[in-house]
Amino acid sequence: MTVVQGNGQASIVADGLVKRFGPFTAVDHVSFSIGRGEIVGFIGPNGAGKSTTIRILCGLLRPTEGRAVVAGIDVARNPEGVRQHIGYMSQKFSLYGDLTVMENLRFFGGIYRVEGALLDERMRFAIDMAGLSGREDALVSTLAGGWKQRLALGCAILHRPPILFLDEPTSGVDPESRRRFWELIHSLAADGVSVLVSTHYMDEAEYCNRVALINQGRLVAMGSPSELKQRGLGGDLLLLECDTLGAALAAIEGTSGVRDVAVFGNTLHVLVDNGDIAQRDLPRRLAAKGLADARLSTITPTLEDIFVELVANSTIAGVAS
């Protein structure tokens, strides 16, 4: 995966964005920039401020503070100017359920002023892309989730916008459909489309060129998935398998060299300063506690590990400040 950074001019710039709803701060000084042809994933729990940030960038909400520049246009000053350059898929499915596939496409074609042969060609493309051939006259409300999402994407790119905002496009969609959806996004990015996509599926972050981790309205970290994994933990990750997890947890928690222990399913993820030393010391300690069956192995951290660690740190830092 290569990051096409274009001529260096960013497609999307968020500069100190703040959004407050009364006393609640939904977005808290978020800054980043996204280049041409880049896919950036917004990762974070529900209510972290992902949707709010995307809505500000689309000009649907006015930021309380800060500046958003999309396609070189200040969004707050000229929201209408931005709209011809963007495609947007909202979190909630928002095509017209009482219209057919073709009627929806034709409507958005009309709204985006794509006409004649060009519209026919692009509608054809959208239908093929969504795998809806033969269902052109089906009411959209009767389609299954994956089809709906791909059709929504098809509508969002009818006018071939250089910038796409996708707000949790794959939530509630089956894994196969999700995989197909990401293939589509990649082919769009290969054509130079910048994509900002939010998700709460950690595995989807791996599909992105860069990932922005968001928690409680703040940008916790941003980088490519491999970058984040390398620098995110600042140590090595071990997997501990054991029949009596609770006892094992108690045995090694707080031992020198062990920075964190977290339960992952029926295993423990143990973050240590140095993997080699821990591989030597920990089994001895566990054996001493009568846990000889415990097996330790080195693993590559997933983004979820990183996220848990970073969020824990940022939350503590937040409380401390």
Added chain:
Amino acid sequence: MRLGRIRAMAVKEMLQVWRDPRSLMIALLMPVMQMALLGYGVNLDAKHIPVCTFDREGSQFSEALLKRFKSTAYFAVVETVDNYRALTAAVDGGDCRIAIVVPPDFSKRLSDSGASSVQAIIDATDDNSANLALGYAQSVVSGFSADIAVQRAGMQGQWMAAPAALSLESRVWFNEDLVSRNFIIPGVVAMVMALVGSQLTSLTISREWERGTMELLVSTPVTPMEVMLGKLLPYFAIGFFDAALCLAFAVFWFDVPFRGTVFTLFFTTALFLIVVLGLGYLISVTVRSQVGASQIALLVTMLPTALLSGYTFPIDQMPALIRAVTYLVHARYYVTILKAVFLKGEGVVELAEPILAMTIYAALVAVLAARAFRKRLE
């Protein structure tokens, strides 16, 4: 403003109405039902008022008098009794609205003194009907007494001394038959248009909010003006279709005389449609739920139109304060125009005043509606 976007919007809206049973019912069924219900149900004429008679004399004269009650269309003699108790029971039981009692000395007093009287007992629980019944009864009796006078003059061999040397001959204009339906039906058309127009559009924006489609619409380059025009255009067409339907109903079914020109009618109907569609749209933009918007639309259009437009209750008879309020009711102008076009055949020139008022109203609503819709989620 792009025509293509307005067209896309209008086509989409039309398809949605076509597939929404609720909208379809408002558009097609409601006008017909309202016309039938209000056209037949609201009738201010008193005809065939049930009457009970008690002839205490049984003479030729008394029977001749009572025969007149039988022969007029205003009354229907439903009961003939021979004692006061039965008469009281008939009035109390609601079998009749009015009872006529001829005294036992009716003929005698008539021949002795040349004057006699009959008694009328009226159920006045509904004062309007009671007044009408009394009026009709008086006219029947006075007609009878006039004939008696002529007869007596003839019998005495006198040259007829003209019992009514001076008589008022009234001639009713515009609604010659004094059929209240002719007066009411044009108002019903206004009522239907007000109701249908604002109900349909009250759903249009709130539906987008409710179904979540507004979020996407707002993210597109469509302008508020394009949204408004695209959305109102189909309803304007539906409104016109409904208006034509109601007007045809009035003329061909209810036989309301139509003396004006179709042009005046359609021109003013277009103005009125702009007002009610705009109002519904304004409500829809402000209230983001379909049910809420439709309730408010009902309150804002139906009540004032029913009570304050002059459609059934004459504005001239209202207290000054209420009369002042009626100037704010859009339907007031349209009802005035409709009645004048239908019954008097007035044209655009004669109706300049209400047309001007309605134009100002339409312009005001259009400006407010165009400004009300903001492409933001907050």
